[in-house]
Amino acid sequence: MTRPIIRFSAITPFFDWRWLDSPSRNRWGTRMPTVRDVTIRLLRELGITTIFGNPGSTELPLFRDFPDDFRYVLGLQESVVVGMADGYALATRNAAFVNLHSSAGTGHALGNIFTAYKNQAPLIITAGQQARSILPFEPFLHAERAIEFPQPFVKWTCEPARPQDVPLAIARAYYEAMTPPCGPAFVSVPVDDWDADCDWVSGREIATLNPGDPAAVTKLADSLQRAISPAFVLGAGVARDQAWEELIALAEQQKASVYVAPYTSRSVFPETHRLFRGFVPAFKEAMNTLLAEHDLVVAFGGPLNLYHAEGQGPDLPAGICCWTLGDNPRVLSWAPVGNGILGNCRAIAAALMVHTYPVERTAPPLRLQAPELDRAVLDDRLAMQIINEVLPANGVIVEEAPTSRGPMQEYLRLDRQDGFYTSASGGLGYAMPAAVGIALARSEERVIAVIGDGSAMYGIQSLFSAYQLNVPVTFVIINNGKYQALRKFGRIFGMQDVVGTDLSGLEFCALARGHGLPEGIRVNDAEGLTNALNRSFATSGPSLIEVLVSP
Template identity: 40%
Template sequence: MTATNEAAPSRTVRDATLDVLRALGLTTVFSNPSHTEMKLFEYWPEDEFRFVMGLQEAAVVGMADGYAQGTGEPALVLINGGPGLGNAMGSVYTAAAANTPMVILGGQQARKMLLGDPFLVAKDATQLPRPYIKWAGEPGRPQDVPALIAQAYQIAKQAPQGPVFVAVPEDDWVRPADPEPVRIAQVESAVVPDPAVLARIAAALDGAERPGLVAGGPVDAQGARGDLIALAEKLNARVWGAPVWNRGAFPEDHPLFAGVLPPIPELVNERLAAQHDVVVVLGGPAFTLFTAWDLFSTAPADLDRTPRPQLTPDVRFLHVTDNPQAAAATLADQSFVAPPGAVVKGLVPLVSERERTELAPVREPVAVPEPSTPLTQAYLFHVLSQELPADAQLFEELPIARADFHEQIPLGADNGYFATASGALGFPFAGAVGYALAHPEKRAVVVVGEGSAQYTLHALWTAAQHQLPVTFVIPDNSGYLSLKYYLQDQKSWQKGWDLSGVDMAQLARGFGVRGERVESPEGLREALRTALTADGPVLLDVVVADPGLFRL
């Protein structure tokens, strides 16, 4: 019997997938590809798709996170679904906490190889990223890949938004496509706040003697920042940043801004009970907590008979979130599942206008720091604030220095503010690069310690390759100082926090980014001015003194 060769199909799963990606607008691809993804890139249509290479998967996902936050649309990531996804999990964890829409395609070994234990296999592929994704899938048949990606896109985009994952076997890309093109449904959010709920929240605010608002990142992400300003001014109400504030939803230089709440229940209660009788939490959990006050003690611990964290009964708390899980876990008195941005917009015409009276300050006046050698981080931030472009987009990760940052850099209405939404380090360094790819007309400014920078350091190379307008400012205190002050006996613990010898300027130059080390006040202003107006990326490694015990 003579074997015959059938003609190769003219249309493959790869072709059909590229059509779906075009239709969905997923034409920027963040990737650090491995062998299991290469078939997708054969005859790559580079005139239609922008390929953004990263040197390590954590940086790749972090860049995609920043890009998605900049565009408001899902970002596309292509990495190996086994060790590659493992490398990226810290960044996936952060993207999930930030509710960043993202479609991650994970390369899987060829189907015929999966009976064994092949190299680069993704065992139980859809289980690895759980529980830090919204959804995961793998195609039952090769021809299902394009439709599965379209489905993943719609899931990532709907509230609460978040990253999704699709595992694609390597050989699926070259199999014949379904003869019928994928029908992409137009899935649009039609969720609007219940008018009765809006009326109840408005009545609670109008009935309060001392109303307060707590703003979470979704207010800004859903385009309601200006509306929140209008709502606060109409109510003459203070606005607090939600604990672990990962996105600026209210200008920090506004007279009604009260500061960012600390992620400690005792301090949340202390600050809010002293100022308000009704507080409405808009977006985000109520509340994200980091630790409890008793854990700062070094005394022997008693048998734990304490209740779970709770909010003071002296304040009535109303909570608005589009995340049903956050609503179910709320510490507030009432929680409403609705889009926070739409709720803010809807409340503005409903609440009564109050007399504009000056509220007593809740924050101490901020002293103007003096130059010194070594520099203080407060002085660095003070000078940086004076040199920032009016529309600069700030990306911050300073576990030990956040108080100094917000005191010395009161961001205005045109400034964006982005920070990690989780306890995982590394988002701002890579996120700023992704944001700059989405908005090259704006200056992205990264303020990150030299410890945090190590987690996505590879993003420097991508910034250099694309000549992006990113300025990296490193307050270099030679240590993981967020860890230093947890233990009483610092000498024995020094090996756990000491980072002496890290030279960020040299590292930057190794990745193709102009790097400069600043060790004294002389020349700091000019170095900042030059770095903030350069055509491409610049990193300033600014040596600063140990700031001491962190302030909340």
């Protein structure tokens, strides 16, 4: 099964009797549609009837006579708006439409625009601009050099030269966003453009599946067949390309060890599968130690050599043959070692199955089991184990708890396709709003947002959106009273004390009530957390659990 074609059909003009009183008519006597009319109809045809935004003065005309079949999702801060849209786009596999205010609002959103770029999330980001007639006078709340502001973290930017070009620009933004490597595109729209007359815009068809160069795939298949100890290192592109089943089949056929690439932001392989060996660290020396037993490493769907700090030694141990596969030419261009194939992970994995056959190899060793925990001490390891114990079959984990990432990888074994999301950028303030967007798209499932106390304060306004939308999200706040991840990282630089990391005094249950949630539950022991999770999972709307953990 190949990736779906982006398909658009032509739009047929229609007659609306409400237009007869309008002074602006075409040669047949019917009213010309406005830029707003054309844009709304184009979005409807593209399957986009949800708009994420925080309204400002220069955006209001877009919402005149807002259609009944559209939904407006309010975020109380623009970074929250983009985070919700990002999660929604990844969950629906279609571009999400975002409407921001001019410079100030776009500036608020830039952190999560950066994350959307790293997530390869398809977004159409529009931002208001002041009226064209007063732009020469630098009016209040105008956007100077609007198309440069969000660069370089958007694939394409435009402020149309004419009002009539706005729908065409939005159409191109959609095609740009949805063409691999997917990502955000940006259109700045002057406030008076929405009411201008405009011709209808017809859609087009674009086929986006790249199966990879056949000769290169055959060469990789030969290397795989000859390997003694092959390893697959899987990145988020495996999830974007829906290659889950193909990679399981290929790994089983080849008895390959399977690892998750550094800082992978999606679920890419069942973590209880006997071939799963663990997570590749983002540090050169540790990466080399982990992969030294292999003679072939194939990185599917993401960078292998993604480092968090400077290291010593080679990028891979001597004697290892390496291939990197994926849809992002930038990743292939800066990969420091090995060969690359630009293409769709699912298509390449399927082709490799055709060009290879099962070989007699010794199965790789099993992944070590995590140590037993003392259930009398609620730390983040035990919190992750308890979540694992009570996680419903339809549960989706969204995570932004940097201190607890290691314990999560040890004790929360995720086995579900599209069952995990986090930020690919390392920036904070993504996961809380993304959880709301994912829950909005997947309303029959339960989203569990596992958030650190420091991370939560970057997107706490998401609680209000969750309350307004009544989405099925359980926010689990891991509260250790500090920026613990930063304190740990400080030791790399020989720092025993790190200033500005004390977060004591935050009360997340009070914050939950203040944003409309009926209650927050604070727990400090294993039984309390188990009961609170089960209680939350039994409800249909959002809830918050604050987990006080021991260091």
